[in-house]
Amino acid sequence: xxxxxxxxxxxxxxxxxxxxxxxxxxxxxxxxxxxxxxxxxxxxxxxxxxxxxxxxxxxxxxxxxxxxxxxxxxxxxxxxxxxxxxxxxxxxxxxxxxxxxxxxxxxxxxx
Numbered sequence: 255x256x257x258x259x260x261x262x263x264x265x266x267x268x269x270x271x272x273x274x275x276x277x278x279x280x281x282x283x284x285x286x287x288x289x290x291x292x293x294x295x296x297x298x299x300x301x302x303x304x305x306x307x308x309x310x311x312x313x314x315x316x317x318x319x320x321x322x323x324x325x326x327x328x329x330x331x332x333x334x335x336x337x338x339x340x341x342x343x344x345x346x347x348x349x350x351x352x353x354x355x356x357x358x359x360x361x362x363x364x365x
Contacts, residue, residue: 273331276334296325298347
């Protein structure tokens with residue numbers, strides 16, 4: 255019978271398996287698209303507006319913070335699996351967000 259793993263060893267093994275799985279996901283174009291989508295919907299790299307809790311209430315603000323934590327956890331895992339690809343996907347997303355914001359600003363200025 256193999257020796258029993260300690261809780262710490264078991265957690266390290268689970269983490270290693272998750273990183274390996276993320277590496278496999280990031281190797282495929284569909285996987286990159288999925289991770290970029292998750293970065294977007296979980297608002298990786300964004301902070302909640304300061305007025306968010308005043309407008310929507312403390313409970314929704316805490317939900318928002320929880321969502322941001324989930325996004326950060328996925329980003330950290332993806333970054334550990336493939337830092338270059340993760341950084342590139344986040345940079346693409348930020349560029350798209352900026353371009354959208356800039357287009358909205360130009361449209362508002364014109365009319």
